[in-house]
Amino acid sequence: MSMVKLVNVRKSFGNLEVLKGINLEIQSGEVVCIIGASGSGKSTMLRCLNHLERISTGEVYIQGELTDKREKNKDLMKIDPAKVQALCAELGMVFQNFNLFPHLTVIQNITVAPTIVKKVNKDVIEKTALVLLESVGLSEKRDEYPSRLSGGQQQRVAIARALAMEPKIMMFDEPTSALDPELVGEVLATMRHLAEEGMTMIIVTHEIGFAREVADRVIFMDEGVICEQGTPDEVLLNPKEERTKIFLNKIL
């Protein structure tokens, strides 16, 4: 089953074209890692999926339903905000800078969206939140404010927070790039665990080793296009494209 699909997606910021015609379909249960130099459009592509950025041209589908269709920044479809919002909420997102809500405790960070967006009963969601905290190994931090947690712990709370909305897909935008090296492992372990449970995942990362290990498919992006994609072995060990080779040589 197709979870997300991009059809000929272009995105410009002013005169700068960041995405230059992206076609991509991701199936249920797939773990896709996106690699590429900074500025290649990886993050922008993720953000176009859940409407954090509006595309300039092209079509976006979530679970087979059209959520955005535009031509040169003009809407070609009538958008029902409530419906699009609900579909976008099927995509959980984890950010490079965690973006936890600093004025809320760990448990409140996890429960706030389900209570106000999905109107889940407070007792029910608190139980779910505790289970999620347990699964990311942070039960004892439930009443702490984010400022008292390490970066790795904050990112694990952010993962639990996204999971509390019961997303169908989890998107990770360079989830370990802002972490001290010794904290990267704990976050990757949480993500690996999620992948093993069969979650559909789209991961923008610079952790090539991790990508090799968990990805079903690796996508290499360069200058706003998908330059090469395939299994981790194909793309990471035997890249066909010259640009992929150059990139891998630089970072390995």
Next chain:
Amino acid sequence: MYLYEPRSNYFYDEGKINVLNETQLWAILEGTIVTLEIALVAIVVGAVFGVIVALGRISKNKVANALSWFYIWFFRGTPLLLQLFIIYYAIPIIYLEATGTSFQVDAMFCAFIAFSLNSTAYLAEIIRAAIESIDSGQMEAAKALGMSYRQAMTRIIIPQTFKRLVAPMGNELILLLKDTSLVSTIALFDLLRTVKTMASASGSWIYYIYAAAIYLFLTTIIQVVFDKMEKKLGVYER
């Protein structure tokens, strides 16, 4: 009332001019209440409407944006005294000319309106700046979790501005408290006008000292209370 006496006698001459009698005490108290009432009404109304005007300034809606811009432009760009005159003197005349009937204006009510309109403009800018100082990642995270713009604003963004708003709000309240002396021009007896009347009636400057002491007393309370609030609202910061 006391007649003019030679300067050298004012302070040391025991009794009559430097100690307040009961009538004066009540008059000063009433003046202080007028001053306090206007400042407090203005800060509360200003905070509520300030949020609305600030959201208009941030809004992508061109009409809301233009209206807020215009509001702030006018009420910050003209003297408060002028605004007070327009509301107290000009509007009844305009009304009279337009309808042929006159109406009774309550000076205190006019003062509430003028000070509230004015402080709304200043507070809107303070609130706008505070909202814009919140990291854009907060709005993105809220949206990614499915929250609407309104939910994200009321539950995530605006609560984070509270701590940042306390200091400038305290500042604004102190300014308002002192600016209330402008209402002496529309037949109200605020603290300053009350003591001014006593001072000119008696020829003694000591009443100004009393007024200064009361202003300082009130601003000190504001300062202490707002300092406490700022600490309390910042508990989540390390």
